[in-house]
Amino acid sequence: MLIEGWVVSSMTLADGSRQIVKVHLPGDILGSPSVALDRAAETLTALTPVRLRSIGLAGLGALFTRAPHLAALLFLSAQQERIILMDRLCSIGRTSAECRLSALLVHLHDRLKLIRPDLGSRFDHPLTQEQIGDIIGLTAVHVNRVFRALEEKRLILRDGHSVELLDIPALRRLSGVPVRTLAQDLSWLPQPLD
Amino acid sequence: MLIEGWVVSSMTLADGSRQIVKVHLPGDILGSPSVALDRAAETLTALTPVRLRSIGLAGLGALFTRAPHLAALLFLSAQQERIILMDRLCSIGRTSAECRLSALLVHLHDRLKLIRPDLGSRFDHPLTQEQIGDIIGLTAVHVNRVFRALEEKRLILRDGHSVELLDIPALRRLSGVPVRTLAQDLSWLPQPLD
């Protein structure tokens, strides 16, 4: 479990190209998809100094017997991750470079805001343009061009590794990703034991 | 839960284009990612006549308290779905049309073989070329061309909605998707109650 810092989870293809499948922020559980597999599918890379809390498999197993409420929440969070992957599949499969980049920027902003609700329209990140390309399926060169295009449309401002979203609604519309709201009615979940 | 038939789960984007996020085969649980959300993210479409078994939310909740073993297996299967989505993200994000189509064909063949182990190198499917395009992020026209290319390379044979994989190892290599083997050591799972 990531306490502090940025981590990416990536997969390397046969031809050497790389796809970043997830940008992890504090609060995320790292490497969980690979518990279903023999060999880990993903490579974790820290982009900043990080703080971690380790969770053993035994602890995970005990969770299911001793804290079914938490286990169910963990299950829900795995389903949420599937939704995020599905949205990205749509983004990469069916939309232009501009849409993909704005989708990434809005997505990161939303998630950072969950962690620090006082966050404004501007945030810092440690990503290079090459890494951004590996996230949204573009080359670093093209990422650069699209950044310029978004700037010229007055949708964003950049200063080094800091980005300001000038018109979040417009970016969200451009991204093509619908707003997802979490389920409110969780009464079907098992109740916490105490 | 799907008992018999083919179902696809798709998402429609703002501009009207469609992405099929999952092809469901018998044994799959349909719509599970959306339990985490307020409104369903996916549209389910039956491609053939189907037989279903309905599972209520209450039943799902009870599973976590009364059958932690099964709940843990359900959790694992959700993680497996994440892996599949991650592999597809790589396929769509970083590879050519030929790679994507062979990845789809090999993937479908693998999953059909799990259901019917006696399956040979040939299988039937109900997918139109437009639907295949919606799965791998191409236009129907281009799917047609790539089918032709694979035929000319003597990698596949087609006859209507039936496909024969002539050289599965070559197709698998071409697809660029590594072979995934499920975890063997599941001793950390809670034990079944009886």
Next chain:
DNA sequence: CGAGGTATTGACACACATCAATAGTTGTGG
């Protein structure tokens, strides 16, 4: 001060999309 990584920009190439036309297939109703 030099070296390696990162960002930026331009010229050119190519994979895939788009548009269009035809043929084949399926289903429906008279």
Next chain:
DNA sequence: CCACAACTATTGATGTGTGTCAATACCTCG
């Protein structure tokens, strides 16, 4: 059984978004 409409498959011509290659500038760190 035929006629018609709608869908699907196929093929060609052309357009375009993104990749590739290359050169330069910049920045950071030893």
